[in-house]
Amino acid sequence: MKYSTLAAGVLTATSAMAETPELTVYTYDSFVSDWGPGPAVEAAFEEVCACDLKFVGAGDGAALLARIKLEGARSEADVVLGLDTNLTAAAKATGLFATHSVTADYTLPVEWNDDTFAPYDWGYFAFVHNADEAAPANFKELAASDKKIVIQDPRSSTPGLGLLMWVKAAYGEEADAVWAELADNIVTVTPGWSEAYGLFLEGEADMVLSYTTSPAYHLIAEEDATKAAATFDEGHYLQIEVAGKLKSSDNQELADQFLSFMVSEAFQTIIPTTNWMYPAVTPAGGLPAGFETLVQPSKALLIPADEADVARDKALAEWLAALSK
């Protein structure tokens, strides 16, 4: 009796598994958390795919790439979601990613024609400050002011690396001079975004490096309009977050389906108020109320993915030299 029940259980379990293929998506931690986009995306995709979607959180974007490099072709992952344009060249160079077939009417500030990675959201880096204080209009004004800022270390954090590229894209050869002038404005450099933002909220600095969309969180989720992002007239550096499928995946069709789903209405409407970024394709109903209050940079800066690696190493050396004095 016992054995037959057990056997029946095993059989149903296996047949159920055979019917519903499992799609494994590696992503960063904040995506999978209960309050991130993960749960809603999972529910929405499982409605249409007749599959089991499994998100696996693996640190941040850089950790994600390191994880894929460690696992190589044996990876469990079918799709990797959460790399950004600073990492895509290195990711492509691993030879582990397959080309995609996603097409969409992207509402990105730049043209998108990457055949390996498809974007799902984007944002501008910006310094966030208390709305009642005047903000500098560019890096030079910031450097000349007595405003204190807290930033992230480019060696351990994605926004930190974004700032490095931002200054590089805006100032090129002059970047190291800008950093030298900024040095006395920097209260401290934190390992990650969370620490920096926490320090800012505790009042340790006047401004923190974050995104133009950060005030939307405070406005929409906390009904708090006291935070604002400063517009810099050099333009703002873009972060475009992308996903790609792995060549080693056994579920190529399902992975393609997921990537197409990713740029569809159902996925894109979830993004703004869970990931607090702009959706890659603006949903038919527009952006949630509150997003219209956000600052609109006049110019989008982005170092092309294939030049990002070289620019990164040079910019890091300059940054270290300027701030280690």
Added chain:
Amino acid sequence: MARSAFQISPRLGASAAVLIAALILSALGAVVSRATSDFVLSPADWAAVRFTIWQAFLSATFSCLLAVFVARALARRRFWGRGLLITLLGAPFILPVIVAVLGLLAIFGRSGILNDVLGLIGLQSVSIYGLQGVVLAHVFFNLPLVTRLLLQGWQSIPAERFRLVAQLGMPPRMVFGLIEWPLILRIIPGAFALVFVICLTSFAVALTLGGGPRATTIELAIYQAFRFDFDLSRAAYLSVLQLGVAGAAAVVALWLIPSVGLGGGLDRMQKRWDVRGGASRLRDTIVIGFAAAFLILPLSAVLVSGLRGLADVPPSVWASAWTSTWVALLSTIVLLALALPMAGWIATSRRTSVEAVGLLGLAASPLMIGTGWFILIHPFVNPADWALTVTIVVNAMMALPFALRILVPSLRDSAQAYGRLSAGLGLGGIRLWAWVLIPRGRTQIGFAAGLTAALSVGDLGVIALFADPDRATLPLQMYRLMGSYWTEAASGAALILLVLALGLFWIMDYWGRRNAIVD
């Protein structure tokens, strides 16, 4: 040190030591096996090495120096709330780094209480950011730990000594020279090595409070090598360097520990007739007051912001709290299984350097261990299935050096005082542990177990790398909350973590101290 009459089989202890060494070296080996290029240390790396050693040295020096004063004052005085204060001594140590840093900043930061007060009385504000901040935070973490280690030493002085001292009418200076100084000499080198090694692997504290890339430590360089460059040879090279520095410090410190016997006593309650009052009471009060304020003010900041955020805490945090609790309990069991035989072996043999093996577990970069084991496990099983197992083992391994430092001196005393008697009665093996060593070492075992459980609750460990999607530990959940703007809820989670860790610590510590000679 005379060869002990005790018969503690070295087999189990040696196996534990070999196991630890194998776990670390296999991880290192795995990383090396995947390294593709040669690597030479750059000038920036050398700067990181110098900064790391210097800040660790300063942090260890200040922690130990100040702890001597605090412990001496605490050992001499009985007052209301003393027990609570001693329990709270365990608190800074177990806080997740970012929580402790925010707590410290609420007091010492740019807009902290200290600068507010300085501003009110018209003085210039002070900046915490820089080497001073790094050392301050490390002292905040480690001063309480060294104080506990020293206090434990004081408690190991047979009560009869103080009776004798009082009878002879010795002044405090002589008591210090004859009884307390040899005791300090016996404890401080090991404690110094421990703090030095903890600070050696510091990364988030050093960077955040250090004020920028000047405060780059070896651990950050390892992190950079793994995450930013994915340069495994550089990561392995730096890990070896870190292990080497820690190992050298450990060997020197352990070699410096003199073998001073305090002699046996009747394990009576200690009573201090020799330090009744007057100026020394005032001085002790000031020392204890300062130490308590330094400890309690940042913790209060954590408490206040935590209470504010408690209502926002999502239900998943409570599930994680449960996961963290049983992970902590299992870590504690693994720890005791490793530490007791090792401590017994070290205490009864001349092989004090074995303790250095314990320290290596702490000195090894968690990222290196995690990556190494990931490489080893991945071909065979899904690492996520092993996330909690690995966390349990790593937590136990990180707590091992603390446990050894706590257990070895007491076991050594037992060996010296009761070795001959036990041998004469033919006690050995399990009965020796059950009848002599565990009852006599109960205070220490409780303390070590409590510390391990608390550390385990608060530690992010390697779980982030192995990431089990369904079972996150509490610190991981807290970091996830912080990473998605939920700052207030994260403070609430931090408070839950603090209460849980302190609760576990208190229960085990209390078990050990109940009926013991503490007070």
